[in-house]
Amino acid sequence: xxxxxxxxxxxxxxxxxxxxxLVGKPIVLVDASLAKPSVIDCSVAAERLGVFSGLSLPQAxxxxxxxxxRYRSEKAEASAGRALFDCAYSLSPQVEETYLGVCSIxxxxxxxxxxxxxxxEIVFALQGLGLKGRMGISTTPDLAxxxxxxxxxxxxxxxxxxxxxxxxxQRSSKMEFGTAACGxxxxxxxxxxxxxxxxxxVAAEPSENLHxxxxxxxxxxxxxxxxxxxxxxxxxxxxxxxxxxxxLSGRDERPLRVSALPEYYRESLDFEYEINVLEPLFFIxxxxxxxxxxxxxxxxxxxxSLDLELRLADIQLDDGERVESARLSLKIPDPNCDxxxxxxxxxxxxxxxxxxxxxxxxxxxxxxxxxxxxxxxLFETSLKDPHRFSQTLAQLAGIVGPDNVGxxxxxxxGRPDGVKLERLPSTVPPANxxxxxxxRGMALRRFRPPLDADVRTRDRRPVWFRCSRAGxxxxxxxxxxxxxGHWWEAGGWNRLEWDVELRTGGVFRLVKExxxxxxxxxxx
Amino acid sequence: xxxxxAVKLEPVSLREIVGxxxxxxxxxxxxxxxxxxxxxxxxxEGGLPTGVLCELVAPSPSSGSQTMLLRLLEMARRRRCFAxxxxxxxxxxxxxxxxxxxxxxxxxxxxxxxxxxxxxxxxLRDENLGMxxxxxxxxxxxxxxxxxxxVWYRLQRLGGKRSAxxxxxxxxxxxxxxxxxLALTGRLSLEQSDDPSREIAESLTFDALRLRxxxxxxxxxxxxxx
Numbered sequence: 001x002x003x004x005x006x007x008x009x010x011x012x013x014x015x016x017x018x019x020x021x022l023v024g025k026p027i028v029l030v031d032a033s034l035a036k037p038s039v040i041d042c043s044v045a046a047e048r049l050g051v052f053s054g055l056s057l058p059q060a061x062x063x064x065x066x067x068x069x070r071y072r073s074e075k076a077e078a079s080a081g082r083a084l085f086d087c088a089y090s091l092s093p094q095v096e097e098t099y100l101g102v103c104s105i106x107x108x109x110x111x112x113x114x115x116x117x118x119x120x121e122i123v124f125a126l127q128g129l130g131l132k133g134r135m136g137i138s139t140t141p142d143l144a145x146x147x148x149x150x151x152x153x154x155x156x157x158x159x160x161x162x163x164x165x166x167x168x169x170q171r172s173s174k175m176e177f178g179t180a181a182c183g184x185x186x187x188x189x190x191x192x193x194x195x196x197x198x199x200x201x202v203a204a205e206p207s208e209n210l211h212x213x214x215x216x217x218x219x220x221x222x223x224x225x226x227x228x229x230x231x232x233x234x235x236x237x238x239x240x241x242x243x244x245x246x247x248l249s250g251r252d253e254r255p256l257r258v259s260a261l262p263e264y265y266r267e268s269l270d271f272e273y274e275i276n277v278l279e280p281l282f283f284i285x286x287x288x289x290x291x292x293x294x295x296x297x298x299x300x301x302x303x304x305s306l307d308l309e310l311r312l313a314d315i316q317l318d319d320g321e322r323v324e325s326a327r328l329s330l331k332i333p334d335p336n337c338d339x340x341x342x343x344x345x346x347x348x349x350x351x352x353x354x355x356x357x358x359x360x361x362x363x364x365x366x367x368x369x370x371x372x373x374x375x376x377x378l379f380e381t382s383l384k385d386p387h388r389f390s391q392t393l394a395q396l397a398g399i400v401g402p403d404n405v406g407x408x409x410x411x412x413x414g415r416p417d418g419v420k421l422e423r424l425p426s427t428v429p430p431a432n433x434x435x436x437x438x439x440r441g442m443a444l445r446r447f448r449p450p451l452d453a454d455v456r457t458r459d460r461r462p463v464w465f466r467c468s469r470a471g472x473x474x475x476x477x478x479x480x481x482x483x484x485g486h487w488w489e490a491g492g493w494n495r496l497e498w499d500v501e502l503r504t505g506g507v508f509r510l511v512k513e514x515x516x517x518x519x520x521x522x523x524x
Numbered sequence: 525x526x527x528x529x530a531v532k533l534e535p536v537s538l539r540e541i542v543g544x545x546x547x548x549x550x551x552x553x554x555x556x557x558x559x560x561x562x563x564x565x566x567x568x569e570g571g572l573p574t575g576v577l578c579e580l581v582a583p584s585p586s587s588g589s590q591t592m593l594l595r596l597l598e599m600a601r602r603r604r605c606f607a608x609x610x611x612x613x614x615x616x617x618x619x620x621x622x623x624x625x626x627x628x629x630x631x632x633x634x635x636x637x638x639x640x641x642x643x644x645x646x647x648l649r650d651e652n653l654g655m656x657x658x659x660x661x662x663x664x665x666x667x668x669x670x671x672x673x674x675v676w677y678r679l680q681r682l683g684g685k686r687s688a689x690x691x692x693x694x695x696x697x698x699x700x701x702x703x704x705x706l707a708l709t710g711r712l713s714l715e716q717s718d719d720p721s722r723e724i725a726e727s728l729t730f731d732a733l734r735l736r737x738x739x740x741x742x743x744x745x746x747x748x749x750x
Contacts, residue, residue, distance in 0.1 A: 384651055384652050385652055386652075389650060392649070396632055396646055399643050404632065404633040405630065405631070405633070407626060407629060408618035408629065410618050421631065421633075424628075424629075428628045430604065431624040439622040439720065441717055441719075441721065441724075442586075442620070442712055442721075443591050443593075443594050443617065443620050443621060443721075445615045445616075445617065445661070445662070446615050448615065476714045476715075478714060478717060501713060502585075505586065505711050507712055507717070521615070522586060523586055523712055523717070524586055524588060524590035524661075524712070
């Protein structure tokens with residue numbers, strides 16, 4: 001058995017799904033690469049107003065002045081094609097990208113019970129991604145395609161969905177016309193004969209020559225043609241007629257060219273017009289995230305970080321610099337594949353983003369990781385709501401910058417003020433000894449950057465200092481302590497440190513490096 | 525025309541109106557964080573309660589405010605809750621902090637008071653954090669005094685809705701909405717520089733400048749028309 005997902009008017013749907021508010025409106029699709037732009041596809045609303053494919057653009061506008069004109073977009077079609085493939089992949093891994101807008105699915109080994117309901121779910125998922133699709137299930141890929149084109153949402157022809165798990169391909173493909181396929185089967189399937197009787201010969205797409213001969217014979221439906229004896233068809237119409245007969249009767253079962261699930265998680269689109277407000281951008285980002293998260297779920301992965309590229313209109317700034325794009329990188333504190341959560345994170349960051357010019361293109365890439373499912377320990381510290389925390393982090397990153405939020409981690413080389421910020425994990429293991437006796441000394445309140453200081457010394461010991469925050473006679477001191485590292489390369493340090501206490505109160509850390517005195521902080 | 529008698533207003537508690545058939549979330553349900561510092565815990569009658577804005581005033585240099593913040597972080601770690609430190613002047617030094625206190629800490633490095641107040645406002649809306657420390661000690665008294673009082677009241681209201689410990693460290697008594705205000709009265713000396721951190725923290729001394737128990741009280745009072 002095979003299933004086929006078909007997206008009618010695929011090129012048009014691929015473009016219109018990227019824009020809000022186009023549903024139900026008269027739209028025509030124009031190929032910009034042609035010298036004289038002509039209509040290559042149009043919506044149902046446009047058809048009602050007398051527009052059809054092949055008209056020139058002025059003709060279409062003359063028939064319908066309020067018509068919306070959009071250019072065909074290869075990137076939009078590729079994006080819609082990937083979304084279609086991802087949806088089809090949820091049914092079975094044997095998916096063939098037959099051509100743009102059509103995916104054929106092999107159902108060998110797929111549990112048949114409830115198959116029609118799962119197909120309904122696929123159609124529903126496609127609808128969520130902005131694609132109106134339909135599905136057909138039958139004994140061969142070609143028949144399934146014909147069934148899909150005749151169905152409203154999901155139609156099953158010539159198959160019994162009550163069989164449980166599908167067996168070997170031979171068993172299902174050898175169903176003869178008029179025997180196994182007869183009668184209504186469980187799951188609402190039609191018999192192949194009844195379906196072919198109702199199918200016009202034109203819908204089965206015979207060649208022009210074949211169609212004219214059959215029309216002269218008085219054969220107008222696929223069922224009437226398949227009712228002819230195969231040998232007689234072969235004698236009169238030759239190989240072409242036999243192939244057509246085999247295709248319609250389900251005798252010819254071609255193998256699928258199975259494609260693998262793409263391993264990249266990137267979507268991109270160039271706009272026809274410049275965008276300078278957030279709403280249309282949010283709409284497209286949401287579409288991208290829906291598609292990418294669906295693909296992540298199929299591959300059992302979760303998003304660890306996002307990279308958003310906004311391609312800007314080509315303008316030259318006052319200082320002569322050209323800015324081509326703005327980039328936004330986002331780490332996800334709790335890796336997940338929830339489109340809602342990722343969208344809220346991105347939207348929060350975008351609200352604080354200013355670009356130098358309007359946006360003409362967008363690219364969104366997700367860097368995935370494998371999902372790690374761990375049993376929480378009784379004594380671990382864990383976040384109550386990781387999604388909410390992700391939003392908070394995004395907001396904080398918008399306020400103080402993404403490099404200024406995180407968990408502090410001290411660098412191992414002991415570099416002065418050597419600290420980096422890491423992502424705060426959603427779960428922290430229990431500490432073995434908190435506030436144990438190992439910890440000694442006072443906490444430093446660091447001045448960043450260290451303050452330049454005037455220092456008076458006696459016998460190489462500081463006796464007085466002054467900086468912008470404090471100063472006076474030194475009543476007591478400890479040190480000096482030599483502290484050096486990485487002196488053999490750039491970025492090294494070699495310094496002497498004193499802890500000094502002013503007579504008026506206050507304990508400070510005094511540092512001498514390359515004959516320069518500095519106050520590094522105050523013990524507090 | 526006869527005048528209607530004036531409406532008599534008398535305060536009636538919500539408990540009397542609603543009756544006894546409901547469970548009340550009273551002030552005594554607040555979780556209290558004992559710090560192990562006698563002077564601090566005694567001043568607060570047991571420890572720092574949740575949902576209350578506490579202002580920690582550190583008027584003099586080396587008065588121990590950073591040590592106190594680390595002590596609070598330690599207590600949060602023991603209670604297994606995440607903590608956030610809004611560092612108003614980017615002065616926190618992780619190198620002199622015990623590493624186990626950094627594992628659950630979200631450090632927000634701010635460059636101005638405005639950033640710090642915005643960050644605090646954001647963090648107070650997130651229920652994932654059990655403790656929020658706002659260190660404005662080095663932000664400058666002048667800029668702190670210029671902050672609108674509505675900002676402080678908003679922080680207090682946000683904190684009141686949460687079951688988190690909220691502490692603001694300031695150089696002077698500045699936060700008008702704080703329900704608790706404690707001032708560090710002692711000073712650290714160089715002699716303590718080799719002492720265990722625990723002993724240094726326990727040597728800190730405080731003065732309780734404000735304890736608004738009524739604001740930390742049980743339930744609101746209503747005025748009912750007689």
